[in-house]
Amino acid sequence: MTTVETTPADGADPASIAYLPLLARLQGEFLAGIAEADLAAPVPACGRWKVRNLVEHLARIHHWAAAQARRTTETPLGRGPFDLETLYADCARELLETLTELGPHADASTLVGRGPASFWHRRQVHETLVHLHDLRAAAAGTPALGLADAEPQVWADGVDEIVTMFQPRQVRLGRMEPLRFPVLLLADDVPGARSWVLGFPEPDRAREVAPDVVVSGTSEALALVLWHRLTPEEAGLTVQGDRKDLAAALAERLTP
Structure with missing residues (x-):
């Protein structure tokens, strides 16, 4: 952990x-x-x-x-x-x-x-x-950061939508299994460094989780990785913990 x-x-x-x-x-x-x-x-x-x-x-x-x-x-x-x-x-x-x-x-x-x-x-x-x-x-000819302009809070809101709505909905619809490895996401470009635990959409439950891996970077980078547009490496994210656990989470259908 x-x-x-x-x-x-x-x-x-x-x-x-x-x-x-x-x-x-x-x-x-x-x-x-x-x-x-x-x-x-x-x-x-x-x-x-x-x-x-x-x-x-x-x-x-x-x-x-x-x-x-x-x-x-x-x-x-x-x-x-x-x-x-x-x-x-x-x-x-x-x-x-x-x-x-x-x-x-x-x-x-x-x-x-x-x-x-x-x-x-x-x-x-x-x-x-x-x-x-x-x-x-x-x-x-290639995906990259900075192609679509939006404020960090907008990209952070997109991360929030995936964590709190899409991913749990995918589980409810049987499109993916519940995540085995909690992944802490840290957006370092918004006030207060917003954070989420992928797989635990309720903030109260997320506070009790010891994540297996921590991923930090800009809100845009986090959003595009969750949408499978960029890899963590392409997005310049910092990863602490077991990268295999992160890869397993990102291999899932987090969004439709």
């Missing part, structure tokens, strides 16, 4: 991030990137995807999320072929207008049951942010 003094993070304060203006900016940057992209270029760290698959995926996710926020049945977009700039612009606009009109407190369908529409404010910011990284990684 590795001993580190830490205070695992409580959930992110929704008031600390203006999600919808940020979503609008990220969508605008993604749309601008489509016009400059080679649609046949491979997307690093995304299997067999080409840029055209990435663009269509994010457009469909925006369209689907808008329906989830409204608690209505999604209208099928069809199989295409599509003009990808138009498709993305239309779906991005639909999502942003839907979330704006509903407001944060509207009753919505979420990935964890019924909840406020604000769930989708956060979820779609992080969906768009990681795929903006993917789009720019495809243009650069």
Whole structure:
């Protein structure tokens, strides 16, 4: 076991991030990137995807999320072929207008049951942010830090989403087994050096855990490693403890 003094993070304060203006900016940057992209270029760290698959995926996710926020049945977009700039612009606009009109407190369908529409404010910011990284990684030919611009607190919020929502949901859905080795994540670029214990989403339980391995670095680096976009080495993370335990945790399907 590795001993580190830490205070695992409580959930992110929704008031600390203006999600919808940020979503609008990220969508605008993604749309601008489509016009400059080679649609046949491979997307690093995304299997067999080409840029055209990435663009269509994010457009469909925006369209689907808008329906989830409204608690209505999604209208099928069809199989295409599509003009990808138009498709993305239309779906991005639909999502942003839907979330704006509903407001944060509207009753919505979420990935964890019924909840406020604000769930989708956060979820779609992080969906768009990681795929903006993917789009720019495809243009650069390799993933790297700094491709998608967001404040450290935004990247830290993305880490929090994975630890507190996605990873436990993956366990509940039978997509992965509970983690055998607790992994302490330390974000050193936000006030108070936020921390989480992967595999223990509840802060009270996390405080009682002696982690097998401690991983520290920037919030962006942690988020992109958890999304399997970068390795810990590529992200410049510092690892204390058994790297095999970390590798075992990262080999799991932490996200959908």
